[in-house]
Amino acid sequence: MKILLLIGVILSAGMLLIKPMETSAHGTENHGKMVPTDAQMKKLHAMMPMFSYASAGLETALEKGEITAVKTEAGKILAAIPDLKRSKPHKNIKQRKKFVGLATNLEEAVSSTVNLGKKGDLAGAKAAFRKVEEACAACHAKFR
Numbered sequence: 827m828k829i830l831l832l833i834g835v836i837l838s839a840g841m842l843l844i845k846p847m848e849t850s851a852h853g854t855e856n857h858g859k860m861v862p863t864d865a866q867m868k869k870l871h872a873m874m875p876m877f878s879y880a881s882a883g884l885e886t887a888l889e890k891g892e893i894t895a896v897k898t899e900a901g902k903i904l905a906a907i908p909d910l911k912r913s914k915p916h917k918n919i920k921q922r923k924k925f926v927g928l929a930t931n932l933e934e935a936v937s938s939t940v941n942l943g944k945k946g947d948l949a950g951a952k953a954a955f956r957k958v959e960e961a962c963a964a965c966h967a968k969f970r
């Protein structure tokens with residue numbers, strides 16, 4: 827049983843190595859469900875689930891009034907903003923300025939959420955968090 831598993835792992839690792847070669851052998855033609863993509867698009871795709879967890883964590887922390895957790899979760903989002911600004915959506919890719927602007931809106935909303943939280947203004951922080959959710963939705967409406 828273990829050996830079978832090992833063989834499986836080796837085979838799939840092999841496939842990973844073969845894939846890029848296949849692609850280059852076929853030149854630039856597009857294969858069925860292959861989506862045109864590049865490093866910046868992949869980066870964005872990989873980043874988004876973290877945004878989802880962190881903003882859910884942020885909301886819970888606000889509900890419980892746990893300011894330390896508010897800072898931690900907000901910090902995760904804020905730390906990723908520079909990467910978000912450098913990343914690239916699949917849709918409306920030409921509208922970079924707008925994309926970066928929407929990322930900035932998110933940054934500002936998260937910053938004010940955490941700043942109000944630190945000051946002990948929990949109601950204000952919760953209101954600011956609604957702006958965070960709006961900032962996520964605004965960018966998705968245009969670029970997702």
Ligand code: HEC
Nearest residue numbers: 870871874877878881915925928929932961962965969970
């Ligand atoms: C500046 C633009 C922008 C902002 C701001 C933004 N997103 Fe996204 N998000 C995208 C784009 C573009 C996609 C589609 C990416 C893809 O499919 O590769 C996406 C996809 C997602 C997905 C689906 C994941 C997937 O695998 O495609 C989730 C979940 C998500 N975003 C959560 C969030 C949350 C939560 C926030 C706010 C805290 C947020 N996003 C803010 C642009 C943004």
